[in-house]
Amino acid sequence: MVVEATLSWQDGLSFRAHTARGELAVGSTETGVTDTFGPKELVAMGLAGCTAMDVASIFEKMRVQPERFEVAVVGESEETHPKRMVHFALRYRVDGEVTAEQARRAVTLSLTRYCGVSATLAASAEITTEIVLNGETLADTAAIGASASETPAR
């Protein structure tokens, strides 16, 4: 599979990105313009989007229909150049008739088998997960990646 994008310089540190599926603005966090995303925000959204789509798809196969499903991501970078991204914390919030086992299984399958973005980033970064099911945080959720203690990515 191939993905493609072209970014055209506007001025300063502002770019317009085009893909087969649409356009968006990429630029410095200092512009103050809304709907202009930073490069690392895009990477974090790519990771969250990848695992979120996996989990939604696995829920569908399990015939589980949550009332609400949200994935939040926090991506941390090193302080010194090149400021590599070293940790991603994923929080899955699921509300509805879903069991802890189903939620845990969907997240684990995504991170260990299906999610191409987490498999890519795990070579450099630690990726940790938290599942909040109907307001309760589940224990022992999956972690993969560079410095994770359990379930190495490769």
Next chain:
Amino acid sequence: MVVEATLSWQDGLSFRAHTARGELAVGSTETGVTDTFGPKELVAMGLAGCTAMDVASIFEKMRVQPERFEVAVVGESEETHPKRMVHFALRYRVDGEVTAEQARRAVTLSLTRYCGVSATLAASAEITTEIVLNGETLADTAAIGASASETPAR
């Protein structure tokens, strides 16, 4: 530095992503909706945006003002699950009063010193570059990453 995003499930494989800087739609390539980006497209745009911003910033420091500057990216994934991203080809197109040395130096500095997204992805993927300066492709441009023959990332 920390980046944050929250993706809210809409239906099927469609999500709405919110960050401090804006909102965008993330979803399956099969929806056919425009301005809905795939996770790997977001990662590719993050990489292109990161290095594009570096180069724009380095040009500014060099007091170089291109007439046109564009960064195109093609990201390739493995065929089998988890379909890890294994190669990114970056093509920098620069038109205007910029020398080959300036263009090459800006791109090399970005990939070897400043770009946090390329430094992150290079642990898993090969990242190759091509510079097209006023319509001419320059030889010997930077490459980093997992299977690159020159300039290993780490």
